[in-house]
Amino acid sequence: xxxxxxxxxxxxxxxxxxxxxxxxxxxxxxxxxxxxxxxxxxxxxxxxxxxxxxxxxxxxxxxxxxxxxxxxxxxxxxxxxxxxxxxxxxxxxxxxxxxxxxxxxxxxxxxxxxxxxxxxxxxxxxxxxxxxxxxxxxxxxxxxxxxxxxxxxxxxxxxxxxxxxxxxxxxxxxxxxxxxxxxxxxxxxxxxxxxxxxxxxxxxxxxxxxxxxxxxxxxxxxxxxxxxxxxxxxxxxxxxxxxxxxxxxxxxxxxxxxxxxxxxxxxxxxxxxxxxxxxxxxxxxxxxxxxxxxxxxxxxxxxxxxxxxxxxxxxxxxxxxxxxxxxxxxxxxxxxxxxxxxxxxxxxxxxxxxxxxxxxxxxxxxxxxxxxxxxxxxxxxxxxxxxxxxxxxxxxxxxxxxxxxxxxxxxxxxxxxxxxxxxxxxxxxxxxxxxxxxxxxxxxxxxxxxxxxxxxxxxxxxxxxxxxxxxxxxxxxxxxxxxxxxxxxxxxxxxxxxxxxxxxxxxxxxxxxxxxxxxxxxxxxxxxxxxxxxxxxxxxxxxxxxxxxxxxxxxxxxxxxxxxxxxxxxxxxxxxxxxxxxxxxxxxxxxxxxxxxxxxxxxxxxxxxxxxxxxxxxxxxxxxxxxxxxxxxxxxxxxxxxxxxxxxxxxxxxxxxxxxxxxxxxxx
Amino acid sequence: xxxxxxxxxxxxxxxxxxxxxxxxxxxxxxxxxxxxxxxxxxxxxxxxxxxxxxxxxxxxxxxxxxxxxxxxxxxxxxxxxxxxxxxxxxxxxxxxxxxx
Numbered sequence: 001x002x003x004x005x006x007x008x009x010x011x012x013x014x015x016x017x018x019x020x021x022x023x024x025x026x027x028x029x030x031x032x033x034x035x036x037x038x039x040x041x042x043x044x045x046x047x048x049x050x051x052x053x054x055x056x057x058x059x060x061x062x063x064x065x066x067x068x069x070x071x072x073x074x075x076x077x078x079x080x081x082x083x084x085x086x087x088x089x090x091x092x093x094x095x096x097x098x099x100x101x102x103x104x105x106x107x108x109x110x111x112x113x114x115x116x117x118x119x120x121x122x123x124x125x126x127x128x129x130x131x132x133x134x135x136x137x138x139x140x141x142x143x144x145x146x147x148x149x150x151x152x153x154x155x156x157x158x159x160x161x162x163x164x165x166x167x168x169x170x171x172x173x174x175x176x177x178x179x180x181x182x183x184x185x186x187x188x189x190x191x192x193x194x195x196x197x198x199x200x201x202x203x204x205x206x207x208x209x210x211x212x213x214x215x216x217x218x219x220x221x222x223x224x225x226x227x228x229x230x231x232x233x234x235x236x237x238x239x240x241x242x243x244x245x246x247x248x249x250x251x252x253x254x255x256x257x258x259x260x261x262x263x264x265x266x267x268x269x270x271x272x273x274x275x276x277x278x279x280x281x282x283x284x285x286x287x288x289x290x291x292x293x294x295x296x297x298x299x300x301x302x303x304x305x306x307x308x309x310x311x312x313x314x315x316x317x318x319x320x321x322x323x324x325x326x327x328x329x330x331x332x333x334x335x336x337x338x339x340x341x342x343x344x345x346x347x348x349x350x351x352x353x354x355x356x357x358x359x360x361x362x363x364x365x366x367x368x369x370x371x372x373x374x375x376x377x378x379x380x381x382x383x384x385x386x387x388x389x390x391x392x393x394x395x396x397x398x399x400x401x402x403x404x405x406x407x408x409x410x411x412x413x414x415x416x417x418x419x420x421x422x423x424x425x426x427x428x429x430x431x432x433x434x435x436x437x438x439x440x441x442x443x444x445x446x447x448x449x450x451x452x453x454x455x456x457x458x459x460x461x462x463x464x465x466x467x468x469x470x471x472x473x474x475x476x477x478x479x480x481x482x483x484x485x486x487x488x489x490x491x492x493x494x495x496x497x498x499x500x501x502x503x504x505x506x507x508x509x510x511x512x513x514x515x516x517x518x519x520x521x522x523x524x525x526x527x528x529x530x531x532x533x534x535x536x537x538x539x540x541x542x543x544x545x546x547x548x549x550x551x552x553x554x555x556x557x558x559x560x561x562x563x564x565x566x567x568x569x570x571x572x573x574x575x576x577x578x579x580x581x582x583x584x585x586x587x588x589x590x591x592x593x594x595x596x597x598x599x600x601x602x603x604x605x606x607x608x609x610x611x612x613x614x615x616x617x618x619x620x621x622x623x624x625x626x627x628x629x630x631x632x633x634x635x636x637x638x639x640x641x642x643x644x645x646x647x648x649x650x651x652x653x654x655x656x657x658x659x660x661x662x663x664x665x666x667x668x
Numbered sequence: 669x670x671x672x673x674x675x676x677x678x679x680x681x682x683x684x685x686x687x688x689x690x691x692x693x694x695x696x697x698x699x700x701x702x703x704x705x706x707x708x709x710x711x712x713x714x715x716x717x718x719x720x721x722x723x724x725x726x727x728x729x730x731x732x733x734x735x736x737x738x739x740x741x742x743x744x745x746x747x748x749x750x751x752x753x754x755x756x757x758x759x760x761x762x763x764x765x766x767x768x
Contacts, residue, residue, distance in 0.1 A: 648687075652691065
């Protein structure tokens with residue numbers, strides 16, 4: 001195909017939407033804002049679809065040069081450097097493109113219903129569109145620098161949206177926390193980029209990878225590629241919420257629920273996975289870095305899953321679940337199964353987006369309440385939400401034929417078949433799968449089964465309270481009182497249904513490794529996947545059976561604990577008192593970070609930088625100079641008394657001194 | 669013949685008396701007289717040098733000084749009378765309206 005795909009339209013359309021809504025939205029009606037917000041994100045999706053339709057495998061990878069940006073030295077000369085605004089499309093970015101625009105568009109639609117009563121409605125849509133722009137820049141970038149712009153941009157959008165209700169203190173500080181924790185990751189990312197520039201003289205994906213390709217894997221020891229890989233992983237840890245930088249994501253739940261769905265579940269947090277997959281050429285030649293990726297991913301998966309079990313806030317459970325699922329993706333990348341990671345990324349976008357939107361619908365239904373202990377029995381009140389949430393739960397728990405099963409199983413299988421240490425990853429992954437299934441069904445049972453715990457008598461008052469906090473709390477605050485939980489409007493339910501459909505069938509593209517083959521031009525045959533598929537397929541089916549069993553066990557345990565014997569969880573919690581408290585308090589990681597990093601920083605800044613340097617050195621230099629000048633002047637101005645005779649006295653003394661001097665000179 | 673240094677010492681003494689009087693006295697008339705004393709102290713040294721060097725320039729200068737002093741006395745006394753009429757005092761410390 002010779003005609004241009006006009007890829008640039010895809011990121012620019014949401015940017016236009018953001019600009020229009022951001023600049024003019026305040027004066028426009030809500031309808032106008034919705035139309036603009038939906039049109040531009042929908043147009044981006046439509047264009048992405050048309051690109052996917054028109055492009056054939058032979059055209060990929062396809063690069064689209066837009067404008068030149070940084071040019072240093074003659075092109076091709078040694079020591080020269082160039083980074084252009086060039087967009088790059090291959091199978092990997094095509095999948096990301098469709099996921100981001102598709103899920104993003106659905107969440108835009110949902111937000112129309114969810115945010116309708118918010119006073120800053122236009123601002124929300126401007127931010128959402130801005131986020132889409134940056135995310136698409138990240139995905140379509142053809143060099144690390146442009147990617148980094150998108151990378152920072154989504155960080156900014158995330159900050160703006162987490163702190164969307166910035167009048168609420170916790171939201172404002174959650175936004176700051178996300179931003180600062182991400183900076184730590186970006187620091188690693190930047191250093192990795194500097195190393196790449198220093199050694200390969202370019203940031204262009206194709207150029208860098210072409211130079212990396214001939215390098216032999218650094219099996220014997222850590223070298224340059226290992227360093228680059230680990231530093232890139234530090235960046236990915238920040239953006240994708242992995243240990244030790246995951247702490248921002250649970251707090252990010254302070255943002256409106258559609259934001260949690262869009263940014264903190266479906267799209268932005270997957271940027272790290274995308275970046276690692278994009279850099280697979282580097283990682284494949286740095287086994288040590290890959291091990292780091294796998295270990296971090298595995299640990300994060302189980303660590304977050306255990307925390308998820310104890311949380312009672314519906315959004316917090318989902319947040320830790322997100323962290324855990326991202327851990328799976330990194331585990332896949334770490335064993336060299338990048339396509340499995342991307343596959344899980346895609347299915348996760350469907351079912352986690354759906355879970356969050358469903359949770360938003362639940363929160364909407366009960367008037368802003370997020371504590372699952374105050375819910376229960378909602379399935380009769382909000383059947384559509386219940387149905388879609390069920391599908392999402394089945395999908396994430398890994399029950400066939402829903403989407404999560406295929407991708408998760410793919411990851412576990414790839415981990416298992418990747419060598420001796422892979423068995424350990426597989427084991428932990430399996431336990432995590434069990435925990436995932438357990439806490440998701442726990443969520444489902446606590447929310448939708450049993451009796452409704454929101455006391456009806458108290459309801460009006462509480463709903464009223466929630467309403468009065470609209471704009472500061474995660475309440476949507478529409479006028480009607482919440483006498484009874486009620487189903488969300490159609491504009492919110494339709495995205496749920498579409499996502500439910502995707503969560504049901506989205507995994508089927510993975511049957512027969514079709515997804516993997518689709519990505520093969522990008523990733524090659526893969527490191528671990530090189531082993532013959534047919535020979536080990538029997539083993540694969542056994543493992544599949546084990547995964548399903550484990551998922552069902554999780555379901556059964558949740559059923560026993562939360563449906564048939566609801567008094568048991570408290571007993572178990574009491575039995576495991578110390579451990580339970582530790583998990584409930586998220587292993588005190590936040591407290592630990594606060595003690596280790598935040599407190600010393602604040603102390604150091606206060607004692608040394610503020611009171612020491614700023615006050616004692618800088619302020620005192622200025623103040624003492626001024627004081628000195630004043631004191632000297634005070635002394636000197638005594639001479640200028642306005643008293644004529646004292647002037648005369650000074651003149652006399654002065655002349656006497658001059659004469660004395662002259663006489664002395666004469667005598668000498 | 670009286671040596672030059674005697675005249676100069678006397679001249680210096682007179683000038684110093686004038687300076688001292690100018691500095692410590694408060695009565696405006698006395699201050700005025702102190703100024704005259706300083707002028708005449710200087711005059712004395714002029715004529716002493718003129719006599720010593722046998723030059724008339726010094727004596728001519730003295731005449732100029734005396735003319736200026738006479739003019740000064742005329743203007744100065746007039747000002748003093750005007751001040752006394754308005755302020756009813758000759759104490760210079762109380763004639764300080766222009767001081768900040």
